[in-house]
Amino acid sequence: MSARRARLGVLVSGGGSNLQALLDAAGQADYPAEVACVLSNVPTAFALERARKAGVRAEVVDHKGFGSKADFEAALLGVLADAGVEWVCLAGFMRLVSADFLKRFPGRVLNIHPSLLPAFPGLHAQKQALERGVKVAGCTVHYVDAGTDTGPIIAQAAVPVLPEDDEASLSARILAEEHRLYPLAVRLAVTGAVTLDGARTKVDARVTGDAGALRSPGAPK
Ligand code: GRF
Numbered sequence: 001m002s003a004r005r006a007r008l009g010v011l012v013s014g015g016g017s018n019l020q021a022l023l024d025a026a027g028q029a030d031y032p033a034e035v036a037c038v039l040s041n042v043p044t045a046f047a048l049e050r051a052r053k054a055g056v057r058a059e060v061v062d063h064k065g066f067g068s069k070a071d072f073e074a075a076l077l078g079v080l081a082d083a084g085v086e087w088v089c090l091a092g093f094m095r096l097v098s099a100d101f102l103k104r105f106p107g108r109v110l111n112i113h114p115s116l117l118p119a120f121p122g123l124h125a126q127k128q129a130l131e132r133g134v135k136v137a138g139c140t141v142h143y144v145d146a147g148t149d150t151g152p153i154i155a156q157a158a159v160p161v162l163p164e165d166d167e168a169s170l171s172a173r174i175l176a177e178e179h180r181l182y183p184l185a186v187r188l189a190v191t192g193a194v195t196l197d198g199a200r201t202k203v204d205a206r207v208t209g210d211a212g213a214l215r216s217p218g219a220p221k
Helices: 017-026 046-053 069-082 099-104 125-132 167-190
Strands: 006-012 033-040 057-060 087-090 109-113 136-143 153-160 194-197 200-203
Touching: 006 017, 006 046, 006 069, 017 033, 017 046, 017 167, 033 046, 033 069, 033 167, 046 057, 069 099, 087 167, 109 167, 125 167, 136 167, 153 167, 153 200, 167 194
Parallel strands: 006 033, 006 087, 033 057, 087 109
Antiparallel strands: 109 136, 136 153, 194 200
């Protein structure tokens, strides 16, 4: 008999490659979560097609159709409740969720961000990293709080910034790690391997990597 799986609601606005990573993970028999529904505030988001192709309920809740943020979020919450969602994953969702929304899923809203937080929160994180000249970049999965990309960090993955990088090439390198990190972080969260500890988390999991540390640059040519 298989164990009951946590029901995820994934909120998207765009291409949905992180959604795809979660759908693919959920396709594995031993993964402890399933995608119960996908909601997009953008009617044309390709993520909706990904969901439908996977046989997952996909709905548009367009913020432009509502007079207030509260009404928009009430519509989101209505679908999430109807789908029996227990955990919310923001995956390229380009709206900030309110404190009232978070209260409906206490400690159960996750986000992925393409930087090593707390560096470079907000929009265009990869561009910010390039402009600042960092040599190591990466991505972060964190619990969502009322701030922008400020919630307790669950997991991070680092990649080098290469001299020839532009925003596209760095974003692609980070995105490949996002696709590994988000399913891992969701697994840790829904199985109770991560617990909130004030502004931080305690994570009962191993560190992995090809070497003890990533150095960038790490050696002369
Ligand atoms: C990702 O880089 C994610 O970290 C950021 O928005 C992007 C979404 O990409 N929040 P996708 O829609 O999952 O392909």
